[in-house]
Amino acid sequence: MENLEKILAEHPFLQGLESHYLDLIVGCASNVKFDAGQFIFHEGEEANQFYVIRNGKVALEIFSPERGAIEIDTLEEGDVLGWSWLIPPYHWRFDARAVELTRAIALDGKCLRNKCEEDHDLGYQLLKRFAHIIEQRLQSTRLQLLDVYGTHS
């Protein structure tokens, strides 16, 4: 667990978090590995974890019967995967697939959800960090929607 603690403490996502909160989060963490092509989660499944990617590459996809799997984002080393565990009804909205061998730290979102309900300071700290990630991804999505490389640009 010492190793996990060090990795999580140094990760930008958790930087500045008080040590007792960090200990609590480390207590909910475990190392996981996904082979190339393996799905980490599927759309509609219950969302009870989130992941800090240590290395590898993960594709976020939506499946369309007409067009097949459409990749909408790629996450890599250092990125945080998944926030559906934090927002009711706690179901994944996309598929996540390891593009290559991927190692990550899985965090038990269900456990953290309960801790956040009990301790709103922890809840605020986590929400603040996830709001930042959500804002970045929203900005990126808006730019993607603009289709800036289309012929009208």
Add this chain to the structure above:
Amino acid sequence: MAHTLDNEFINPNSQIKSPPDKDPMLPCLFSVEQVKKETHDTFTFYLSPCENKISFPFQPGQFNMLYIFGNGEVPISISGNPSDEDRLVHTVRLVGPVTRAMKNLKRGDVLGVRGPFGNSWPVYEAIGNDVIVVAGGIGLAPLRPVLYKLLSQRDKYGKIVLLYGTRTPEDILFKRELEQLRSRFDLEVHVTVDRAQQSWKGNVGVVTRLIHKATFDPLNSIAVVCGPEVMMRFTALELEKHGVPSDRIYISMERNMKCAIGFCGHCQLGQTFICKDGPVFRYDFMHTYLTKREI
């Protein structure tokens, strides 16, 4: 300190001009040596002068006016190697009647060329610094001469990073060259596309998302950015967020250029002319104009 064009305009690169000894409105005749299809809507033309003695020196970032007789004239950035002065290379995207007419050019066909016009990317100012090259879509074409120049004098620069974003994997320009660049150990290359099918093994996401993956010293870096204006705007903001000062970020503006020598006024922006004073501008000079409507 941030400057605006209304208050003060000194473009640090404006000293590089086209040669004054010829009539800038008179085109030289060039013949098509080779046409290479890059993507479904992008072609690269290799042109050689009809008069053998003409050499065509240019600086990375400069553009030519290409005249398709009977169709019209368009400004197109030079996408070739600055050390090759004997032939001109232009990469053209099909967006209007003139570029569509260009698509039908064959080996041996003749077109008119005026230029080179405009200033240069800051390849000399960047000596001793890290260089971040950010290209979006066809914006990789005007930046390719920068890469040639930087790599020809590799030891003069710190880290060199190329970040390239485009629409889909099928829209990636200069694919083979990008693969070669990726295999170099002295250059960091990241490519992303806005959308892709499952067969694509690379990154999906906008080019701004690549900035945090790159390694550079923000205070000792020069960033050169070329692509659609919206892309340049958001890229510059993201670079600033990562600590690159706005006076070390350069963008290329390509609005409404017609005469290329500041006569017609079509490309006037505030007190400056894009064709004559640009097309390369420091972001701190230009940023207020990027969000201004009706200009």
